[in-house]
Each structure stands twice: as C-alpha cells, then as structure tokens.
Amino acid sequence: MKVNNIKELILKSAKQTAQSHGYNGLNFRELASMVGIKAPTIYHYFPTKADLGAAVAKRYWEETAEELEEMLKKFADPRECLRRYSQIFRRSLEDGNRLCLGSFMSAEHDDLPEEVKAEVQAFADINIAWLARVLAAAEGTEATVSQKRAQAIFAAVAGAQLMARSRSKISIFDDLMDSYRAAGLLPA
Amino acid sequence: MKVNNIKELILKSAKQTAQSHGYNGLNFRELASMVGIKAPTIYHYFPTKADLGAAVAKRYWEETAEELEEMLKKFADPRECLRRYSQIFRRSLEDGNRLCLGSFMSAEHDDLPEEVKAEVQAFADINIAWLARVLAAAEGTEATVSQKRAQAIFAAVAGAQLMARSRSKISIFDDLMDSYRAAGLLPA
DNA sequence: ACCTGAACACCGTTCAAGT
C-alpha cells in the first residue's frame, strides 16, 4: 500500500505537528529532521507549504470519513455510533493533548491559503453529514432538522475538546459530554 | 485615565492582532508599525513577548468581566442576560471575523508561556462563573448543577464561534444558537 | 527520480548605545 515511504512519513509528521502547533507552527526544517531528510527534499514531494497543508488536511478528513463509515458498518445502533463519535475527539486529547486539525485550522483561518481552507471545510462537511445521517436514524427526524442538529453537535464537541485541551484535562471533555447529554443536545 | 498612551496603543493593537492571528501570529515589527514606533521599543514596555501576551490576555478577561457585570446591573431578567451573552461572541465575528482570544490561545496551548496560560484559564473561569450565576437565577438550579451547565454553554458557544469564523459567515453562529436553544442547551 | 549544501530575502527578537 505504501507507494512512497518518505512522502508517507512527511504527511504523518506534518499531521502530528499541525494538531499541536497548527499550520503556522509547521516548519520545513523541523519536519525534515523528524523524517530524517533535509528541508529542501520536502519540496520534491510538495511544491509549496500550501500544497503540504492542503494534502495533510485532505488526508485528515479522508481518514475520518473512512473511520466513520467503518463505524456505521460495525454498529447497527445509531446511539452507539454517536457515543463513539465523541471518542474520536477524545482520542486526540489522549494522544499528547492534540487538537482536531479542523479546529486548529479554523482558528488560523486568516492565515490559511485558499486550498487549505477548502479542505478544512470538507472536514466539517463530512462530519456534519455523517452526524445528520445517524441522528435521522436514531430519532427519525427530518433531513433538514437533523442537519441543523448535526451542526450543533459538531460545533459543541469541537468546543469541548478545545476547552479540555486548554487545561490538559481529559475529564473536562467527559464532563462536557455528560452535560450535553443532560441538557438534551446529545441523545441520552 | 490613560497614564501611558503608547502602552495603551500597543495593548489595543496586540489584542486585535491576537484575535485574528493568535499569540504565535503576534509580531513585534508589524505591531510597532501599527503604533508608529520601532519594534525594539515595545520591549521597553513589555520585557518579553510572554509579558505582552499575558498582559493582553489579562486585560481581555478583565474587560469581559466588567462588561458582564454591567449587564447584570442593566438587565434584571436572567434570560435577557443569557441572550446578550452570546452577542459578545457574535460581535467579535462582526468585527473582522475575529475569534475569542481565549479560544485562539486555547488552540495554541502547547506554544504558550505559563503566565499566558494562566490568564487564558482566568478568562474561562470568569465566563463560567457568571453563566452559573445567571443560570441559577433563571432556572433556580443548584450551584453545582448550574456550574456544569455553564461550562457546557461556554464550550458550545466558543465552538459555534470557531465554526462560523471558519466559513466567514455570521449566520452560522446565529443558526447554532437557535439549535442550542432547540436542543435544550440554552434556555428558550 | 531523488536528495542536499549553500544562499537569498525575510522576520522575531535581543542588546548595546543613543537621547
């Protein structure tokens, strides 16, 4: 499967770094040393930083989309899927207190090249579309209604992750999910 | 009131910039040219970038705390206060699609000096404490219960602002507030 | 094709020295 090992490594390292330090925090010299190459070599695989950023963000949402699809196949119960959805964000926190790449890049919106912005939006889109589908299945709501609700859940979960990260405390994330359930935003 | 005009100008410009580009995006040369001085002069008022960042974040939560206090005095109805609470976040978006400084700096957590992190936490603290008070008044809930609910509202509103910013579209923020109300997170 | 040393223009930051 791995057609190109170096390119693979660059993408993986860039993703990890961007989840901790953002797009602005990505720098080619440090990235190169993680991979074991020199900075100019990265340009052989990615002509500009914008290309690398877009590639990282694209892969990020593609991997997420795949994981969400798998989930639907494995778990028939929509409620179980919803519970596992928030676990994706929780796992980022477990893995070095990392933030969702989409959230970090949303904050960096003003500094992002257009092609990167587009991938960040795609990430939000696939999350919301998936949530809307699952919500419709769980509660039998109409498409437009579950779409709005899906958007709200996505924004709220992202906000919860951001807040937990700011205190480096995963229990805050869990508490917030409980509160969302108690308030009625997430199904009980 | 303005004991020091230059220091004042630096703080104001830094706040504006940090809400668009974050702490990492703060740069002394550009900041200086906004104020009309040379970059090294800033160091006369703030010994390090960390000091400036902490001062900006401190003032940010102090101003917010003051505004929230004023609101309580002006509007007896807690529901009215809650509605106006989200308007604070909306106004940032109206003003050049800016993000809450606390949110941006939460994303940048790994790159923040300790003294800045402390002020970012103070911002969250005063927001949550105020929300808890108003919720208790509005719904007569117990202190611990409204505390949890307050945390959830704060995280969700921050997430909504982040999402609206990522699309430069304020109507997304309004839609999300409506959804939060419809779902039961915000009082109707 | 894949990789790198050296260099360029630039930027954040520091410091010694000015008034």
Add this chain to the structure above:
DNA sequence: ACCTGAACACCGTTCAAGT
C-alpha cells in the same frame, strides 16, 4: 525614561549540483 540601529538566529524557498 524612552527609543533605535545593528546584529543574531531562524524560516520558507530556490537553485545548482550531486547520485
């Protein structure tokens, strides 16, 4: 006290040259 020129270290990027 207030301010700055000059310098330092760094970064994204380019390019000529290596394999």
